[in-house]
Amino acid sequence: MLKAQLGTNGPSIPRIGYGAMVLEGYYGTSDDITAVDTLSRAMDLGLMIDSADAYGNGHNEVLIAKALEHRGERPFIATKFGLVFEEGLSAREINTGWGFSLRVNASPEYAKTALDASLRRLNLNQVDLWYLHYPDPEIEIEETISAMADAVDAGKVRYLGLSNVTAEQVRRAHSVHPINAVQYEYSLWRREVETELLPTLRDLGIALVAWSPLGSGFLTGTVTKLDESDFRQSNPKLSGDNFEANKKRFEKVTKIASELKLTPAQLALAWLLSQGEDIFPIPGTRKSSRIDENLLSASTTLTQELVDRINQITAPGAFVGETLL
Numbered sequence: 001m002l003k004a005q006l007g008t009n010g011p012s013i014p015r016i017g018y019g020a021m022v023l024e025g026y027y028g029t030s031d032d033i034t035a036v037d038t039l040s041r042a043m044d045l046g047l048m049i050d051s052a053d054a055y056g057n058g059h060n061e062v063l064i065a066k067a068l069e070h071r072g073e074r075p076f077i078a079t080k081f082g083l084v085f086e087e088g089l090s091a092r093e094i095n096t097g098w099g100f101s102l103r104v105n106a107s108p109e110y111a112k113t114a115l116d117a118s119l120r121r122l123n124l125n126q127v128d129l130w131y132l133h134y135p136d137p138e139i140e141i142e143e144t145i146s147a148m149a150d151a152v153d154a155g156k157v158r159y160l161g162l163s164n165v166t167a168e169q170v171r172r173a174h175s176v177h178p179i180n181a182v183q184y185e186y187s188l189w190r191r192e193v194e195t196e197l198l199p200t201l202r203d204l205g206i207a208l209v210a211w212s213p214l215g216s217g218f219l220t221g222t223v224t225k226l227d228e229s230d231f232r233q234s235n236p237k238l239s240g241d242n243f244e245a246n247k248k249r250f251e252k253v254t255k256i257a258s259e260l261k262l263t264p265a266q267l268a269l270a271w272l273l274s275q276g277e278d279i280f281p282i283p284g285t286r287k288s289s290r291i292d293e294n295l296l297s298a299s300t301t302l303t304q305e306l307v308d309r310i311n312q313i314t315a316p317g318a319f320v321g322e323t324l325l
């Protein structure tokens with residue numbers, strides 16, 4: 001298993017993790033029995049499990065607790081807080097540009113309640129990595145991190161993380177308490193992090209956990225159309241003419257994958273792994289066989305010549321449809 005250290009003084013964990021969000025039906029239906037089986041496969045392999053309190057409005061953490069039952073060694077569990085999913089709780093609205101808004105609350109009081117609720121649902125006394133899911137425009141990030149640091153002191157959390165933040169926010173947060181990981185969208189079709197965020201993380205010794213490393217499924221070459229209930233319909237890269245234009249662009253990547261006898265998903269992940277030992281992709285799937293398929297990408301080393309070729313095809317701007325988040 002290919003492993004690396006998650007941030008300075010962080011634990012050594014597999015470079016490829018498992019993103020559990022898809023088990024909540026956002027990208028097609030899912031049932032609890034299969035979901036627990038899939039989670040169990042990821043846990044058997046010792047992968048970092050990535051969740052959030054907001055996934056399935058708490059249900060995702062309950063599924064993880066089920067998969068953890070009767071397990072000797074506990075895998076590395078990451079969860080997040082800050083996206084408010086309960087009606088009636090105070091929150092700030094953020095426009096995602098995806099046709100819906102997010103409700104955010106990162107106040108110290110909310111952080112404390114949210115963590116206790118996550119631990120209850122997960123049936124754990126401690127979570128390994130706890131992220132701020134999205135910064136709150138009305139709360140200074142230092143205030144939020146200070147509350148998160150209290151949770152570390154209280155033994156409820158081992159490491160802290162941030163998600164969907166700017167380089168400046170990372171610097172401010174890291175000056176209050178060491179941050180081990182920052183989560184941001186990073187894949188062949190979304191490379192904005194390379195400009196400012198990733199260099200800052202490298203400067204500070206923080207790992208980048210790449211969310212949607214398979215472009216929400218698009219980079220596997222298997223998404224050819226989306227039905228109406230599919231949450232990805234509102235992704236600017238997957239809607240209308242953009243979808244068709246992006247498919248055309250992606251054909252060049254598919255061709256390279258087949259030359260290498262890899263699936264497009266494996267090539268997309270191998271490319272991410274080639275970007276540095278500090279990158280941890282967390283692909284999501286509802287099917288345990290795909291966890292194994294995706295893990296094989298870690299056994300592939302891409303030559304620099306190939307990486308350069310892929311970089312050229314997927315240079316920032318190559319895929320159309322701008323994402324705000």
Ligand SMILES: NC(=O)c1ccc[n+]([C@@H]2O[C@H](COP(=O)([O-])OP(=O)(O)OC[C@H]3O[C@@H](n4cnc5c(N)ncnc54)[C@H](OP(=O)(O)O)[C@@H]3O)[C@@H](O)[C@H]2O)c1
Pocket residue numbers: 018019020021022027050051133163164183184210211212213214215216217218220222263265266282283284285286287290293294
């Ligand atoms: N911090 C944040 O704001 C944030 C935002 C989004 C996501 N995330 C995290 O990142 C994780 C991954 O992102 P994501 O689920 O959005 O997207 P993703 O991992 O890029 O793609 C997931 C999709 O790819 C498909 N897939 C996976 N492996 C495949 C394979 N080998 N062949 C064909 N299809 C395959 C899955 O379909 P099947 O289920 O049918 O296999 C699923 O629909 C999430 O689970 C979540 O933990 C975080």
